[in-house]
Amino acid sequence: MALEKFYEELLGFADLKVVSFEKHPGKYIFHCEHESVSAECPNCMEPTGVVNQYETRKVQDLRISGREVWLHVKVGQYYCPTCHRYFYATPAWVEPGKSYTKRQKKWIFELCEKQAFTQVGALVNLSHKTVERLYYEEAEKRVDIKRRYKDVRKLGIDEISVRKGKKDYACVLVDLERGIQLDVLPDRKKETLVSHFQGLGKDFCNQIEVVCSDIWKTYLNVGKELFPNAEIVIDRFHVVKALNGVLDETRKKLRREFKNEDCFKSIKWKLFKRPEKCDAEDRSLLDKAFEKSWLLKEIYELRNTFNSMFDIAKDKNQLEKWLDDWMAFAARLDSPPLDAFLGTLKRWKPQIAAFASEHVTNAATEGLNNFLRYFRRISFGLPNFQHMRWRILMATA
Ligand SMILES: [Zn+2]
Known part of the structure; x- marks a missing residue:
């Protein structure tokens, strides 16, 4: 007894x-x-x-x-x-209608945060389908979408590729001040973004002071139309990435022209590196390539200067002026990919220069890529969008 x-x-x-x-x-x-x-x-x-x-x-x-x-x-x-x-x-x-206690459910939920549903299922003697259902039901209860957005003033709009190597993008919304994901939308179409933000209400749209995105017309237009009090800032790192693209185009063209030259081979990432991060070996390989092509060297130097301007510019006006000088200089080089970049730069100059006043970037989204690699693995390469979304929301709840 x-x-x-x-x-x-x-x-x-x-x-x-x-x-x-x-x-x-x-x-x-x-x-x-x-x-x-x-x-x-x-x-x-x-x-x-x-x-x-x-x-x-x-x-x-x-x-x-x-x-x-x-x-x-x-x-x-x-x-x-x-x-x-x-x-x-x-x-x-x-748990009403279920064959487990509430605390058992909590424990299963916590296990799911760290392991695949199949593993958890084996551990608690439930099918992985049941475990999966339990997880998403609970996640939905725990995440309060409206509350997540309540104090957001600086909004980042970015994207992630859901399936590796496929042009299948999901849109990621970030609170730039807290550096956390607010939500994930299934695509980056205008109507998807508009209906999401309208659903959050007029007060929300009015409280936004800064919108940061890459050079994707839809984002920039949505930013202008929906957030009347916001300054639109184009993400610095996306712009530099585009400039690195010019550098790589130039290198590839040289590779094609000089088939017997090894010096343009395998220097792609060395070109992308900031010069202060290059060691002696990187340096000497780059110098060999630059000896053969002054154009590659010029564009490389231009990229470095471009980065420095963003590092030290005090405000938007100063950076705009510097960008003008930079563009005048770059325009003298005979390079079609660089000209295309200059066209974009000219068109979005105020938004690109706005970085110097706001200092916001979408760098937080980069951290999501590790998570996505893991998520693709546990979902056997076929990620379910809603599941991915709840995982991301829970990770930052
Ligand atoms: Zn009764």
């Missing part, structure tokens, strides 16, 4: 009485009674004490000493004299 009392203590449910228990290999079964003298009718909310009969419910609880714990709980079926209905009184600690 003392042992039953001990188990009641161990289980810790005040209204649970342990009657007996069985020990099986890998499993404990506790036969218990739910001690309730009355229950509230789910229809009229009136309490009733009239028990019609009893039923045994089997629910799984947290493991003890590595063994599964099953509670076979006798619960009362009550009768409501007001509505003439019968209903079962579910203990408050059992």
